[in-house]
Amino acid sequence: xxITDTTAPPQTASSxxxxxxxATGLAELLGTGDHKAIGLAFIVVSLVFGLVALVGAGLSxxxxxxxxxxxxxxxxxxxxxxxxxxLVLLFAIPLFLGxxxxxxxxxxxxxxxxxxxxxxxxxxxxxxxxxxxxxxxxIGGGPGGTSVQAVDLSYLAMLLVIxxxxxxxxxxxxxxxxxxxxxxxxxxxxxxxxxxxxxxxAWLLSLPVLMGNILLIDLDVRHGQLSxxxxxxNPWMQLGWAFLxxxxxxxxxxVLGALGDIIPTIADVRSEHRGLVMFSLGLFGALALxxxxxxxxxxxxxxxxxxxxxxxxxxxxxxxxLGAWLLTLKQGATKVAAPIAIGxxxxxxxLVAALAGGVFGVGRLRAPTVLIPGYxxxxxxxxxxxxxxxxxxxxxxAALFFWGPKLTGRTLSExxxxxxxxxxxxxxxAWGVPLIVAGYQARFTGLADADDAFASLSAIGAAxxxxxxxxxxxxxxxxxxxxxxxxxxxxxxxxxxxxxxxPPPRANFGALPLVTSPExxxxxxxxx
Amino acid sequence: xxxxxxxxxPALRRPxxxxxxxxxxxxxxxxxxxxxxxxxxxxRAAVLSSGGSWLPDGAEIPLTQPNVMMLGLIMSSITxxxxxxxxxxxxxxxxxxxxxxxxxxxxxxLNMAAYLYSLMGLDIDTSESSVLIYAITGAHLVMALAAMxxxxxxxxRALAGQYTSRQHDGISAxxxxxxxxxxxxxxxxxxxxxxxxx
Numbered sequence: 001x002x003i004t005d006t007t008a009p010p011q012t013a014s015s016x017x018x019x020x021x022x023a024t025g026l027a028e029l030l031g032t033g034d035h036k037a038i039g040l041a042f043i044v045v046s047l048v049f050g051l052v053a054l055v056g057a058g059l060s061x062x063x064x065x066x067x068x069x070x071x072x073x074x075x076x077x078x079x080x081x082x083x084x085x086x087l088v089l090l091f092a093i094p095l096f097l098g099x100x101x102x103x104x105x106x107x108x109x110x111x112x113x114x115x116x117x118x119x120x121x122x123x124x125x126x127x128x129x130x131x132x133x134x135x136x137x138x139i140g141g142g143p144g145g146t147s148v149q150a151v152d153l154s155y156l157a158m159l160l161v162i163x164x165x166x167x168x169x170x171x172x173x174x175x176x177x178x179x180x181x182x183x184x185x186x187x188x189x190x191x192x193x194x195x196x197x198x199x200x201x202a203w204l205l206s207l208p209v210l211m212g213n214i215l216l217i218d219l220d221v222r223h224g225q226l227s228x229x230x231x232x233x234n235p236w237m238q239l240g241w242a243f244l245x246x247x248x249x250x251x252x253x254x255v256l257g258a259l260g261d262i263i264p265t266i267a268d269v270r271s272e273h274r275g276l277v278m279f280s281l282g283l284f285g286a287l288a289l290x291x292x293x294x295x296x297x298x299x300x301x302x303x304x305x306x307x308x309x310x311x312x313x314x315x316x317x318x319x320x321x322l323g324a325w326l327l328t329l330k331q332g333a334t335k336v337a338a339p340i341a342i343g344x345x346x347x348x349x350x351l352v353a354a355l356a357g358g359v360f361g362v363g364r365l366r367a368p369t370v371l372i373p374g375y376x377x378x379x380x381x382x383x384x385x386x387x388x389x390x391x392x393x394x395x396x397x398a399a400l401f402f403w404g405p406k407l408t409g410r411t412l413s414e415x416x417x418x419x420x421x422x423x424x425x426x427x428x429x430a431w432g433v434p435l436i437v438a439g440y441q442a443r444f445t446g447l448a449d450a451d452d453a454f455a456s457l458s459a460i461g462a463a464x465x466x467x468x469x470x471x472x473x474x475x476x477x478x479x480x481x482x483x484x485x486x487x488x489x490x491x492x493x494x495x496x497x498x499x500x501x502x503p504p505p506r507a508n509f510g511a512l513p514l515v516t517s518p519e520x521x522x523x524x525x526x527x528x
Numbered sequence: 529x530x531x532x533x534x535x536x537x538p539a540l541r542r543p544x545x546x547x548x549x550x551x552x553x554x555x556x557x558x559x560x561x562x563x564x565x566x567x568x569x570x571x572r573a574a575v576l577s578s579g580g581s582w583l584p585d586g587a588e589i590p591l592t593q594p595n596v597m598m599l600g601l602i603m604s605s606i607t608x609x610x611x612x613x614x615x616x617x618x619x620x621x622x623x624x625x626x627x628x629x630x631x632x633x634x635x636x637x638l639n640m641a642a643y644l645y646s647l648m649g650l651d652i653d654t655s656e657s658s659v660l661i662y663a664i665t666g667a668h669l670v671m672a673l674a675a676m677x678x679x680x681x682x683x684x685r686a687l688a689g690q691y692t693s694r695q696h697d698g699i700s701a702x703x704x705x706x707x708x709x710x711x712x713x714x715x716x717x718x719x720x721x722x723x724x725x726x
Contacts, residue, residue: 114545114548114549115545115549118549166553166556169552170549170552170553170556171549173548173552174545174548174549174552177548178544178545178548178549179545200552201552201555204552204555204556204559205555205556205559206559207556208556208557208558208559208560208563209559209560209562209563209566210563211560211563212559212560212561212562212563212564212567213563213564213567215564215663215667216564216567216659216660216663219652219659219662219663220659223652223653223658223659224652224653224654224655224659226654226655226656226659227571227656227659227660291559291563
């Protein structure tokens with residue numbers, strides 16, 4: 001079967017050919033083209049990588065406390081750059097990509113994902129690239145690294161990781177566009193799938209620009225170091241734009257889509273103003289296209305009114321979605337289930353990030369930018385990015401608790417889910433807000449004295465985020481002791497994934513209900 | 529006895545996922561080159577505005593070879609579209625001929641690019657401009673190789689009788705990627721070769 005084939009071959013038994021024994025365990029995972037196995041592997045591994053990235057983020061903040069850093073300047077910069085890149089490329093984006101690979105075929109009524117072998121290649125290339133990235137940093141690679149070969153390896157590993165994510169994005173976006181069930185036009189696509197389509201499109205438009213930058217820097221490192229400076233020069237701002245505002249919002253796009261499905265389902269009512277939510281999601285994705293805001297190219301881009309305006313504008317789609325969901329909740333049954341609680345925490349974090357983007361941006365117009373010593377990155381911008389990543393993590397955890405029964409076949413602990421909500425909210429705020437406040441120290445001199453306290457608080461916030469991810473992993477792993485989930489685990493499923501068993505069989509569906517609206521299962525129940 | 533005439537088969541309902549997937553992949557490749565060319569133009573503008581010379585002493589990029597490469601690629605786009613039209617008409621000999629000509633023109637592009645590199649006298653280790661020029665044009669050569677592999681792979685499938693007027697997604701997808709490759713060369717031709725010192 002070629003990589004360009006769009007469907008897995010049917011499982012046929014032939015009487016004259018001896019049937020091979022079906023692979024199990026690791027052999028099955030290594031050879032699989034099943035989107036559910038691939039998606040689940042992405043989810044679990046990205047959660048584990050997320051733990052490491054969050055520890056690194058906390059460590060890089062602790063390293064700035066006091067006058068005597070724990071780490072040398074080069075190692076400190078390595079920890080900071082690796083954790084910044086890993087939070088986005090090894091954690092937030094692949095976590096949603098895994099959810100998308102698992103769920104979008106189910107939501108659109110497809111038997112498989114588009115290009116299943118390419119999806120498998122995406123997983124293994126991402127894993128291989130991640131391992132190479134870790135190895136390259138361990139031997140002195142990455143920005144701030146000391147060895148040309150190791151730095152070269154780290155850039156090549158980043159290229160591999162991004163290529164893999166792009167390949168997975170193509171599979172997800174093509175599934176939503178090309179493999180929808182009869183009757184499901186784009187306006188009837190479930191909102192999570194719509195969010196994944198917007199996110200995949202935005203990733204395909206933005207991440208290749210980052211790849212271009214990495215390719216140029218890598219060649220420069222190997223050939224003379226004349227364009228971007230010698231190894232002693234910190235090239236992070238040539239790459240760091242992809243992990244700061246507005247581009248970092250790319251990893252939060254699917255949050256809105258996930259909440260768009262979670263809220264009406266648990267409230268047991270059709271979504272209000274669905275068109276507004278779809279438009280807001282598209283607008284959010286368009287605003288997150290931040291490749292134009294590269295400080296290394298634009299020079300003064302950080303202080304331009306356009307930059308500030310775009311950061312403020314994120315509040316518009318967020319408020320649009322929030323308004324529609326509050327109306328939906330008002331119409332439906334009031335249930336404080338864990339996915340809704342965690343999801344609303346994600347919305348709070350996103351709104352704070354958008355508000356901070358505006359306030360901090362306006363402040364930046366009138367005062368010099370404060371850089372983190374040793375990292376040469378604006379401290380306020382790192383705080384904002386932390387808030388957005390925290391929101392993305394919260395949104396992904398909400399999705400995990402909502403679709404957990406579909407992923408594991410068992411119900412996830414509601415108690416743990418309700419514990420995750422406050423942990424992720426307060427940890428996220430602690431991780432980001434202190435750094436945003438510290439960004440004002442050029443205007444309010446008293447703040448400079450509290451620098452260490454702000455950095456310490458941010459490190460504590462990162463530790464809290466670690467706790468939230470550990471709790472989610474415990475809930476996933478502990479689900480084997482939970483009750484077997486019914487096909488429609490919430491009893492009020494609206495979209496097609498709830499029409500099949502938990503977890504779904506190999507080809508996902510038997511007979512599909514007719515799709516005449518965005519909520520085919522509600523229509524079917526009404527007719528019955 | 530006259531055989532009853534058969535009604536034409538119903539239009540094939542197919543999701544065209546290969547064309548859709550290739551479109552998404554092409555968008556990503558376009559953005560890769562947009563980013564690199566953007567960086568190139570910023571760097572060149574910075575050097576030229578400070579009164580410096582973009583190319584190092586002794587280096588010169590002739591325009592004849594890039595022009596021939598551009599013309600060759602435009603011709604290859606035409607032959608590629610000829611292949612799509614032929615397969616849509618179930619005209620197999622013309623499909624094979626057009627795909628073969630496209631691949632030959634692709635090889636000619638690679639050959640001319642290698643010749644151009646030998647003429648430029650641009651050492652990659654000696655200047656900022658050389659790293660950027662080799663990175664961008666080299667990435668385009670890789671894309672051209674990928675497009676040739678894609679077209680060749682689909683040509684073999686066509687030889688095996690896979691594509692017909694009712695199902696020609698493989699050829700159409702390969703053609704789409706090929707046209708994008710040619711369009712990106714046009715961008716490089718203008719940004720790097722035609723306006724080299726502007």
